[in-house]
Amino acid sequence: MTPEPAAGTDPSxxxxxxxxxPDTPVAxxxxxxxxxxxxxxxxxxxxxxxxxxxxxxRRVRSPEQYRAWYPVYGxxxxxxxxxxxxxxxxxxxxxxxxAVDKLTARYHLPRLNPLGLNLAAPALFAHGTEExxxxxxxxMVRADEVWCQLFSEPGSGSDLASLSTRAxxxxxxxxxxxxxxxxxxxxxxxxxxxxARTDPDVPKHQGITYFLIDMRQPGIEIRPLxxxxxxxxxxxxxLDGARVPDTQRVGAEGGGWKxxxxxxxxxxxxxxxxxxxxxxxxxxxxxxxxxxxxxxxxADGGPGGWxxxxxxxxLVRLYCEERARAWTNQRVRAGVARGRAPGPESSIGKVxxxxxxxxxxxxxxxxxGAAGLAWPGAADDPEDYARSMPAEVRGMLRxxxxxxxxxxxxxxxxxxxxxxxxxxKEPDPWRGKPWRELPKS
Amino acid sequence: MDGTxxxxxxxxxxxxxxxxxxxxxxxxxETDEMPASLRDEAARVGLFGFAIPEEYGGLxxxxxxxxxxxxxxxxxxxxxxxxxxxxNGIAGHxxxxxxxxxxxxxxxxxxxxxxxxASFALTEEEAGSDPAGLATSLTASGSGYVVEGTKRYxxxxxxxxxxxxxxxxxxxxxSGKISVVLVEAGTPGVTVGPKDQKMGQHGAWTADVGxxxxxxxxxxxxxxxxxxxxxxxxxxxxxxxxxxxLCVGLAxxxxxxxxxxxxxxxxxxxxxxxxxxxxxxxxxxxxxxxxGRALVISAAAAFDSGADRRLGxxxxxxxxxxxVGRVTDRAVQVHGGAGYMRGVPAERFYRDARLFRIYEGxxxxxxxxxAKQVLRAAAGRS
Numbered sequence: 001m002t003p004e005p006a007a008g009t010d011p012s013x014x015x016x017x018x019x020x021x022p023d024t025p026v027a028x029x030x031x032x033x034x035x036x037x038x039x040x041x042x043x044x045x046x047x048x049x050x051x052x053x054x055x056x057x058r059r060v061r062s063p064e065q066y067r068a069w070y071p072v073y074g075x076x077x078x079x080x081x082x083x084x085x086x087x088x089x090x091x092x093x094x095x096x097x098x099a100v101d102k103l104t105a106r107y108h109l110p111r112l113n114p115l116g117l118n119l120a121a122p123a124l125f126a127h128g129t130e131e132x133x134x135x136x137x138x139x140m141v142r143a144d145e146v147w148c149q150l151f152s153e154p155g156s157g158s159d160l161a162s163l164s165t166r167a168x169x170x171x172x173x174x175x176x177x178x179x180x181x182x183x184x185x186x187x188x189x190x191x192x193x194x195x196a197r198t199d200p201d202v203p204k205h206q207g208i209t210y211f212l213i214d215m216r217q218p219g220i221e222i223r224p225l226x227x228x229x230x231x232x233x234x235x236x237x238x239l240d241g242a243r244v245p246d247t248q249r250v251g252a253e254g255g256g257w258k259x260x261x262x263x264x265x266x267x268x269x270x271x272x273x274x275x276x277x278x279x280x281x282x283x284x285x286x287x288x289x290x291x292x293x294x295x296x297x298x299a300d301g302g303p304g305g306w307x308x309x310x311x312x313x314x315l316v317r318l319y320c321e322e323r324a325r326a327w328t329n330q331r332v333r334a335g336v337a338r339g340r341a342p343g344p345e346s347s348i349g350k351v352x353x354x355x356x357x358x359x360x361x362x363x364x365x366x367x368x369g370a371a372g373l374a375w376p377g378a379a380d381d382p383e384d385y386a387r388s389m390p391a392e393v394r395g396m397l398r399x400x401x402x403x404x405x406x407x408x409x410x411x412x413x414x415x416x417x418x419x420x421x422x423x424x425k426e427p428d429p430w431r432g433k434p435w436r437e438l439p440k441s
Numbered sequence: 442m443d444g445t446x447x448x449x450x451x452x453x454x455x456x457x458x459x460x461x462x463x464x465x466x467x468x469x470x471e472t473d474e475m476p477a478s479l480r481d482e483a484a485r486v487g488l489f490g491f492a493i494p495e496e497y498g499g500l501x502x503x504x505x506x507x508x509x510x511x512x513x514x515x516x517x518x519x520x521x522x523x524x525x526x527x528x529n530g531i532a533g534h535x536x537x538x539x540x541x542x543x544x545x546x547x548x549x550x551x552x553x554x555x556x557x558x559a560s561f562a563l564t565e566e567e568a569g570s571d572p573a574g575l576a577t578s579l580t581a582s583g584s585g586y587v588v589e590g591t592k593r594y595x596x597x598x599x600x601x602x603x604x605x606x607x608x609x610x611x612x613x614x615x616s617g618k619i620s621v622v623l624v625e626a627g628t629p630g631v632t633v634g635p636k637d638q639k640m641g642q643h644g645a646w647t648a649d650v651g652x653x654x655x656x657x658x659x660x661x662x663x664x665x666x667x668x669x670x671x672x673x674x675x676x677x678x679x680x681x682x683x684x685x686x687l688c689v690g691l692a693x694x695x696x697x698x699x700x701x702x703x704x705x706x707x708x709x710x711x712x713x714x715x716x717x718x719x720x721x722x723x724x725x726x727x728x729x730x731x732x733g734r735a736l737v738i739s740a741a742a743a744f745d746s747g748a749d750r751r752l753g754x755x756x757x758x759x760x761x762x763x764x765v766g767r768v769t770d771r772a773v774q775v776h777g778g779a780g781y782m783r784g785v786p787a788e789r790f791y792r793d794a795r796l797f798r799i800y801e802g803x804x805x806x807x808x809x810x811x812a813k814q815v816l817r818a819a820a821g822r823s
Binding site: 234 | 564708713792
């Protein structure tokens with residue numbers, strides 16, 4: 001296994017929390033966490049939180065400052081308070097952890113490394129070995145090791161199980177050859193969860209194995225992809241003789257599809273905002289931001305803002321829908337907190353939440369009017385496009401991917417029809433046939 | 442122009458778009474630059490003056506003919522049409538509607554041949570759909586006027602030879618009213634700012650234009666003092682049908698890209714076009730395109746006959762600009778991850794299409810115009 005000392009939570013990083021045990025009353029836990037915040041969260045951030053909540057914190061704190069401070073948070077265990085101490089958490093009951101999340105929300109302490117926490121960790125908890133958890137979870141919590149996901153391929157998106165990347169045995173190692181795409185954070189990642197085909201002679205779902213692969217090795221090359229918003233958020237990853245030790249296989253050989261299911265459900269929740277992790281939407285701000293923007297527009301005497309009854313009606317409809325979405329997400333989280341695996345409701349949330357976010361972000365861009373279509377900038381510099389664009393335009397363009405990433409709306413509607421409503425399955429003429437015989441894209 | 446001639450031009454333009462412009466599309470988006478060769482070819486085919494009468498060197502198309510041509514033009518990057526849109530549109534029309542015979546003789550042939558690129562300079566920081574805040578001023582000076590002010594988001598400004606500038610009289614009998622003056626780009630005091638950064642429609646440039654103590658002769662004023670704004674408003678219906686037709690063309694292209702991809706892309710061992718939910722997206726887009734096309738054609742016929750020059754154009758502009766937004770959105774969805782990435786036409790058209798709901802009167806303005814017409818007609822009957 002990739003060597004790296006990886007201790008769990010560091011008690012010296014959070015002496016304020018030392019006396020908290022599984023039976024400590026929630027009120028005492030919250031007092032201890034408040035003391036920790038007082039001692040460790042920089043004063044300007046705390047003042048900003050007290051004066052204007054998370055939005056004000058975002059204004060006074062740069063992402064770089066937050067990243068520089070993050071190890072303090074990571075070592076405290078508060079990033080994953082429900083996890084065992086040896087994994088980097090605090091072993092607190094789920095209800096306590098949820099109450100703590102509520103308390104810290106106003107300080108805006110988002111969890112970095114969401115692909116590790118939301119995708120890799122569930123797979124490790126469900127199917128990993130104790131050695132794997134001890135090795136990988138603590139540095140994941142601290143974001144010392146950032147994670148990415150090597151699932152999608154140019155020819156295998158919605159039909160992920162048709163993937164072609166091959167893993168071949170070489171003694172105690174596996175040798176990987178293939179090409180992956182849409183990999184977020186491949187440039188920062190130390191590790192990736194990887195699906196690769198270990199047996200082409202069995203049906204497509206049965207020949208896949210799940211690995212944890214070291215991204216920093218000679219057999220891996222990454223190339224950036226520029227997306228609609230002009231940024232290079234995604235990468236293509238070329239695996240050319242990359243190597244993984246068998247100790248970093250998760251689950252059985254050929255059992256990777258089952259392991260991936262734990263991960264995909266996590267991704268759907270993340271994109272839909274139902275996750276208990278730090279990402280509440282991918283692309284843009286909330287309807288509260290819209291309403292502020294509309295009020296400002298009207299206060300400045302512009303047309304089409306809060307004083308425009310048609311726009312006001314549109315914003316209020318979106319606000320109501322977003323509240324309904326948020327309450328539904330709370331229900332999912334409550335279920336997860338009681339130990340229920342996220343199931344069909346994550347597909348429902350994915351379909352609704354992503355389409356809703358696109359409508360919210362479209363309204364935000366509409367509020368800008370012409371300023372959302374053209375703006376001052378260095379038009380001749382290709383990097384300037386993303387840099388100079390208004391935040392609302394960035395949110396609108398980014399949200400366009402929401403109904404595609406993490407399972408398209410069409411695939412998720414099929415999942416809902418088949419697994420929730422019990423409707424007949426989409427006919428599959430290749431069912432049961434070996435992967436080798438399938439026509440490829 | 443008679444029907445046979447029009448059919449010949451449509452074939453020519455269709456070939457130009459598909460053989461010459463489409464291969465350059467990706468590079469135009471990436472470099473934000475329209476190749477000079479394409480401008481020359483557009484001028485050669487007569488695209489700078491298709492709406493200008495033949496006596497001034499244009500093609501003199503009727504509205505019904507123009508929308509058929511523009512649907513062809515819509516089949517590629519909207520930046521191509523932007524090169525000559527203003528010459529045919531508001532600039533040429535303001536001259537036709539309000540210009541003196543001398544002004545028409547002097548300026549229309551230059552617009553029709555493409556010798557000049559015209560820019561329409563109405564929008565300002567505080568004035569767009571509603572001209573109430575228009576601050577650019579026109580002050581009498583000697584035998585002419587002085588223009589003073591700043592315009593925003595002016596299409597073609599960096600390459601324009603002439604600006605049709607909307608300005609408010611600061612003095613004289615027309616004080617407070619808005620006129621249109623023709624200002625040549627080289628006139629002292631005219632400054633064009635850096636190109637704006639834009640969400641889409643790269644290759645069509647917009648920029649701020651400043652007018653600082655710009656002296657123009659009295660003959661530069663279109664129509665009588667204070668009439669310009671009214672003249673321009675009378676030209677709007679023509680522009681709305683034009684944009685509606687452009688949206689139909691772009692929607693047709695986005696649909697064709699969608700269908701081609703859905704047939705080629707395989708998932709689950711079959712083309713994704715075999716899946717019912719993908720078929721649903723294609724069917725909705727095809728229905729949208731046909732509805733838009735039918736609406737534009739019938740509204741253009743009513744425009745030519747004089748039966749309706751207000752309601753139909755606004756309905757067509759409103760429906761078709763929203764429609765192309767839906768169709769390009771579905772195009773991205775069917776393309777999946779590829780549709781979200783640069784280098785794929787569906788991605789580009791999604792960014793390009795958004796402008797259509799905003800300029801030449803936003804959807805909200807069209808709703809107001811439509812409702813006003815309908816309610817006025819109903820009140821007239823009771």
